[in-house]
Amino acid sequence: MEHGLDAPKHLDGMFSWVLYDKNQDRVVAARDPIGITSFYIGWSSETPGAVYFASELKSLHPVCDKIQAFPPGHIFDSKTGSFTRYFEPTWWDPTNVPSAPVDYKVIRASLEKSVRKRLMAEVPYGVLLSGGLDSSLVASIAQRETLRMQEAAKAAQAQGAELNELVGIDDSNDLSTVTTFQQLHSFSIGLPGAPDTEAALKVAKFLGTKHHAFTFTVEDGLNALSDVIYHLETYDVTTIRASTPMYLLSRKIKAMGVKMVLSGEGSDEIFGGYLYFHAAPDREEFHKETVRRVKNLHLADCLRANKSTSAWGLEARVPFLDKEFLETCMGVEPSEKMITKERIEKYILRKAFDTTDEPDVKPYLPDNILWRQKEQFSDGVGYSWIDALKDQAEVHVTDEMMKNPKPEWGSDIPDTKEAYV
Incomplete structure (x- = not known):
């Protein structure tokens, strides 16, 4: 490799890769900085010295007796048998406030630059639009870029230029190849009457995207649970709750021929958007928690987004987890992010896209969306979804079963009936 073990530092985006150097009989593997893509490493006592890699745990289980998640932001070298952290942002040490x-x-x-970079594609694409702040901002920026490139394409055609099918971003932060952009498609899913569905329709109408609002029933969700767990490879209750609607939506999207979507994961971790951040006692603890949450994204939201979509051959790209955007926003004074009586969660992100004082700038979002309080994804798709999961657990899991966990679970014993199911 030209850059040796520093090679991943020169990459910008999400990736998991394994390279084999035949001359040195050496294997080098790396995972993107945050762990947007799923990646695992394993070893087998039957084949000492061999190392196994896969994007799914189920691929390694038949041959490996030791498996672990490949740590994000690291590179593995078979020559030393060790990991080296190549991702070294200024915010990594939580005590460095x-x-x-x-x-x-x-x-x-x-954020605009991050979205623009992720519009580099040669396949039909769209945006996941829940109607919440994060996905709505991503959709708004993507729509602006789509319309901008449509105008550029028309101008180029008028001058006799040939149009291409692939676009990219150059050093001046512009899309470097003029192409014909499709109309931007946006997608949402929820139970009938779900809060997110109504909000998503409002945003789509405001932006002018071609919106597809899908619904699912509680029965649809319950029937999909075993498949969701199979693909997600986790029994984490919160992850499964949120992954089921996303899994069902991904199937619909792929059936329409769309192969890539932009998604809004990561914002809540960066800006302290979860409601429990209200309880942060001071700026130091607030910052420590945001760092912890970003570092653990590969165990939760990134795992959900990647595996729920890839189960159907759909690729999810995540603009909020761009390296440059992370460096910018994780470096902000934490007190600016903290929730107060005067400031709603993610205030500085909302304020960044508030054009009230910029009369010449077209609004990014309606005010009632830009300043809408956060819904948890599994709540936003319909409150009865979680209630149904709990009711199902009550029917199938008795108090006696809870008192007598299965021996093969070891110390990993569920503490609720929903987790037991």
Whole structure:
């Protein structure tokens, strides 16, 4: 490799890869900085010295007796048999509390650039649009870029230029190849009357995307649970709750011929958007928790987004987890992010895209969406979904079963009936 073990530092995006150097009989593997893609490493006592890699645990189980998640932001070298962390952002040490003042224009420009980079595609694409702040901002930026490139394509055609099928971003932060962009498609899913579905329709109408609002029934969700667990390879209750609607939606999207979608994961971790961040006692603890949550994204939201979509051959790209955007926003003074009586969660992100004081700039979102309080995804698709899961567990799991966990579970014993199921 030209750059040796520093090679991943020169990559920008999500990836998991394994390279074999035949001359040195050496294997080198790496995973993207945050762990957006799923990646595992394993060893077998029957084949000492061999190392196994896979994007799914189930591929390694038949041959490996030791398996672990490949750590995000690391590179593995078979020559030493060790991992080296190549991802070294300024915010990695949670005790190093940043103090940079918030710059709303920089935050806006950074997210716009991140979305723009992820529109590099040669396949039909769309956006997941729940109607919440994060997915709505991603959809808004993507729609602006789509319309901008449509105008550029028309101008180029008028001058006799040939149009291409692949676009990319150049060093000046512009899409470097003029192409014909399709109309942007957006997608949402929920139980009938779900809060997110209604909000998504409002956003889609405001932006002008071609929106597809799908619904599912509680029975659909329950019937899919075993498949969801199979593909997600986890029994984590919160992850399964949120993954089931996303899994069902991904199937619908892929059936329409769409192969890539933009998604809004990561924002809540970066900006402290979860409601429990209200309880942060001070700026230091607030920052520590955001760092912890970002570092653990590969165990939860990234795992959900990657595996729920890839189960159907759909690729999910995540603009909020761009390296440059992370460096910008994780470096902001934590007190600027903290929730107060005057400031709703993710205030600085909302403010960055508030154009009230910019009369010449078209609004990114309606005010009632830009300043809408967060819904948990599994709540937003319909509150009765979680109730149904709990009711199902009550029917199938008795108190006696809870008192006598299965021996093969070892110390990993479920503490609720829903987890037992």
